[in-house]
Amino acid sequence: MAGLEVKNISKTFHIQARPTEGVLSHVISAIEGRGNTWELRVLNDISFSCKPGEVFGIIGSNGCGKSTLLRIIAGIYRQDKGIVHAPGRVVYLSGFNIGLQNKLTMRENIYLVGSIMGLRKREVHRYFDDIVRFSGLKDFLDTKIYQFSSGMVARLGFSSIISFVNHKKPDVVLLDEVLGAGGDAEFKREALAKMEEFMRSGAAVIMVSHDMKPIQKYCSRVILLRDGKIAAEGRPEEVIEEYEGTAA
Amino acid sequence: MKDILRLSFSLAKTSFKLRNEGSYLGIMWYLLGPLALFFIILFVKGAAFPGTSAPSYPIYLLIGITGFNFFRQSITTSIQAINMNAGFIRSINNISLETFVLATILESVFSHIFEIALVAAFMIYFGVPVLGILLYPLSFLVFFPFILGAGFFCAAVGVYTTDLDNIWMIASQLLFFVTPVFYTIEPGTMLHTVNLFNPVFYFVSISRSLLIDRTFPPLWMFGVILGMGALACFVGIKIFEAKKRELAEKV
Incomplete structure (x- = not known):
């Protein structure tokens, strides 16, 4: 079965500079020729692929577009340009407390x-x-x-x-800063074992994390996103070194 | 479609249950609002115009209040349907956004069922033959497409402008007084002409004909409300579908 393919994805957000301003301020801004939105290009021509059974990592500093990229692959956000070919079922996981209601048993x-x-x-x-x-x-x-x-x-x-x-039984799994769970040390261990079992199930797994340990441990390839572009691509240790070198 | 309906039902049921969870009166709170308004209007009308009411006026009034309340609640919650579920929308990729709009409308339907049970109880109390209540689903079904279309429209627009909440708050107050909820209107008057463009007017008029008079309303009334419903569905669902993929980025 073919894996996940991401080709030339670009995405720009139109950020409202002063979202709370009223009609009068909008009119004044328009008369003065000042726009009240600005464009933020989050992703610029991103391409990569991930085979079934492979764990692929995405790293980068806050706001570099990691979660946006996963949401585009998941179909939550719409890309401006490019194609996502994700065969079969795609699951996006950004937390484990989704939908829980305090007042229910x-x-x-x-x-x-x-x-x-x-x-x-x-x-x-x-x-x-x-x-x-x-x-x-x-x-x-x-x-x-x-x-x-x-x-x-x-x-x-x-x-x-x-x-x-x-x-x-997903074919593509997108893990957005989720690996393991909270709880005590014993449960964390059991949860991590469960996640490892899940990652070995044959799905193409894309992992986004700020924690470099799981990226190094589980991923076979990694990309580093910087200013909306792929700044580095390759084996985990090389890309992590590049990331930590520039971050320092 | 079946999956959307199943999840909408499940979310509506949970939300309906949770809204008054832990309160002493529980689901009674759904009825106390319309009931309080009913008694206030009945009292004020009785005090200001003694002896002018028809014997079935309390039922006439209660049908007006509950019908209008269903309309107001459905639209009010639809406006927030997407914004209120921003967390879900941005973190789950297998839920269609239509689910959240349908869930809010269904929740209003659930509370309306309790209101209709209240109408039935009052019909018995005031000696109005209660069998007429069996015809109520007909009036509800012809009005529902309008609610659905308007709900989808408001859910999409509500994401782009928070003003819609306030606009609707004022507009619904105005509409409450324009609609013959607590008074009657005669054909040929200006108010009647205005109401010919008001979908809630048809809803409450058809309901009253079926429940109180036990007569079938003129067919043109069904035609107009169904036409309004078809138009609302066409515009509302088309706009929602066109904007659907953008909404997750806006909430």
Whole structure:
């Protein structure tokens, strides 16, 4: 099966300089010939590919366009130019607490997150016991989660999302600053093992992270984004050295 | 489409449940607003114009209030449908944006079902034959396309301008007084002519004919409200679809 291909992607945002100003200020700006928006080119002619089973890294400083690029691949944002060829199912993950509602019980939250992730009730039911077992929160099934500690919420979120994403058997996985989970040291270890298993499932994985350790450990190739362009591309250690060299 | 409807239903159910979660009166809060308005108008009208009301006036009034309330609530929540779900929209790629608009409209439908149950209870109390309530879905179904189209339009425009919230707040107040919610209007008057362009007028008029008079309203009324609904759907959904891919970047 063909992997993910990103060809010549460009994206410009029109930033409102003074978003709170009213009609009168707009009129005055127009009369004076001052525009109230400016263009920010976030991505400029970005191309790369990722084979099935490969883990590909994207690094760069804040605001360099990493998340924008992932959102374009996921179909959340629209590119101005270029083509994304993402065969099969694409899953974008930017956190594990998506959809959790404080005033619902753990049981209700599992079903809610399942439906948000596109599963039917009977499909959620199939994974229910595994989610509860992995989270280690069996005794709190009918407790509203505002009474949970942040670690417990992290356990619930991770266990639910990872099971539902696994169910979807994605062909492309986009990990936006997510690797592992919160919770105590033991759960973190288990969660990381689960993520590693997930990354070995044969999908093309794109990983964005500010933490260079997982980039070095899991990625076979990495690109460095700077000023909307690919500033470096190659093996993790080379690209990371380039990034840290310029950052310093 | 089936997936969109399923998730919309699930989100609407959760939101409906959560809105008054933990409060002592729970879902009763959905009814207390229209009920309070009902009693206030009934009291003021009784005090200002004693003896002028028809025997079925309380039901006439309650149908007007609940019908208008459904319309107002659907549009108010639709305006915020996309903005309120910005977190979801930017972090999940498998949800269609239509889901959030449908979910907010469905939530209004859920609370409207409780309002209609209240109307039925009052019909029994005031001696109006309650069987007429079985015809209510007909009036609801002919009005629903308008709500749907207007909801999609407002959801898309609401992302681009926060002014829409305030504009709607004033416009809905104006519309409340223009619509014959608590008074009657005679054909040939200026107010009647104005109301011929008001979709809520058709909704409450058809509902009252079916529930109180148990007569079938003139067919042209169905034609006009369905025509308005078709136009609203065409414009609203077309604009929403055209702007859909931009909305995630704007919220």
